[in-house]
Amino acid sequence: MGPTTRAQFVYNRRRRSGGRHAVEEASDEEEQRQDSSSSSSDEEDEAEASGEEVADEEEEEAAAVEPAVKEDHAAAAAGEKRGGRKGRITISLKKVCKVCKKTGHEAGFKGAVYIDCPMKPCFLCKMPGHTTLTCPHRVAMEHGVIPAPRRNTNTSLDYVFQSQVKGKISMKGLLGIWDYVKLHEKITYDSVHFCILNSMKIDNANDGILYTASSDGTISCTDLDTGMGSPLLNLNPNGWNGPSSWRMIYGMDLNTDKGLILVADNFGFLYFLDRRSKTRIGHPVLIHKKGSKARIWDTRKLEANSPLANLAHGRVVNSGYFSPQSGNKILTTCQDNRIRVWDYIFGDLQSPSREIVHSHDFNRHLTPFKAEWDPKDYTETVAVVGRYISENYNGVALHPIDFIDTSSGKLLAEVMDPDITTISPVNKLHPQDDILATGSSRSIFIWKPKTEDELTEERTKQKAKEYIYGSGSRKKTNGKHDNSSDDDSDGDSGRKSKKAKKTRFTCTTKGKGKSKV
């Protein structure tokens, strides 16, 4: 958050339901059932069109088919036994959309391109009448269809209890500290938190002090020089009493002027801590209730139901940041796939100054995307944010990190690398240098723009390659890494693939990350 001495922005975090989810029913076989009258040639055509293999007669018994198909298989075998073409068994592979369960079309990946269900509103802009591929907000588009079966079974797990009492989940809450010029010198702290970290703030006025907020309900401060840590706040002093009472800390920010630490939990309460005395100040204030959206508050007058303004959003707001220089603008990221800019915090905040359609809506399981200002940009226009939907990049589905001009909505740059096949929800720009740290569930990458020398060298190498191998032979990767050798210098991974031509940034170093970052 920006320099917020007078007004404090707090985004809402809705209360967790904590409810038990039922195990998903098996899909309706009736819908998947194919009438057995279609000819075998049709079957083959259809199967080919949907990218499925059609088993040879001799291999059909061993062919791995879905239950519904098996049924058809059996029915067809019974019905056509000794009839027509002797021994010929047809396999029905009628297209069933995994999204809307209707037949005749399919949604999912076709190669590196995701095909939307046409029955649904656009996945990107949420408007009906078109899909992502034809969305006017889409940058690039390609076509294809392939089924991508996926199972999503929901069960309730008191993972806090698991980790606290049984100690089973040991990897959660691991804190890693890297020096970005010496990444091999990673330091990990496994005893600071035992649940995921939701916020980390370094106190610039007190160099080397790191504050961390976690779903374990605690705030800790760690001296990065000495490695010494101490707890500041524990919202669950009585331990685990079920999910309905367990408090998790999502929001945290420092007010260095006043030596304050502001903490927000999952129930909508805001807590104040004194940085020096490390004690709580006053009583927690309930500043959000379920259904409320983003609000601005004056920290001097923090009472329930007295916000300075309500910033209207269509859905849950993942983040809101004051602009880094003046603090006069606010940048919000909302689950309705829109980034909003509010130009004057003391002006009319009835509606945003601009709305930029951008893919960051996600189902579950991901750290929420948060568009952040570039702290170096004195014009307060550039923002960085990871993109959810993938881009077909030379046959590989990659999730770029976008640099957006928030004054125009224009995409200034998209950072991709064949080594980053995961979504990158967490992105931090260096406060002084042209460096981006991007995190995913798998890794942390440090990016910087290529120097002219590096670009020249790369062009030279590319030309040499084309001269030696020719420029037209590209190996199909089908969304996965291939093993083609490359000119990468660090050899900690055997999975290297093609260089991203469009990428104007280069990966200089990397390290292994843990869970959500």
Add this chain to the structure above:
DNA sequence: AACACATGGGTCC
């Protein structure tokens, strides 16, 4: 290879 699982949010009743 084929799951099981993480536990957030919207909607409906």
Add this chain to the structure above:
DNA sequence: TGGACCCCCTGTGT
């Protein structure tokens, strides 16, 4: 208000 149910591009671990 709360529980049941559903949900579109995940990623990891077993």
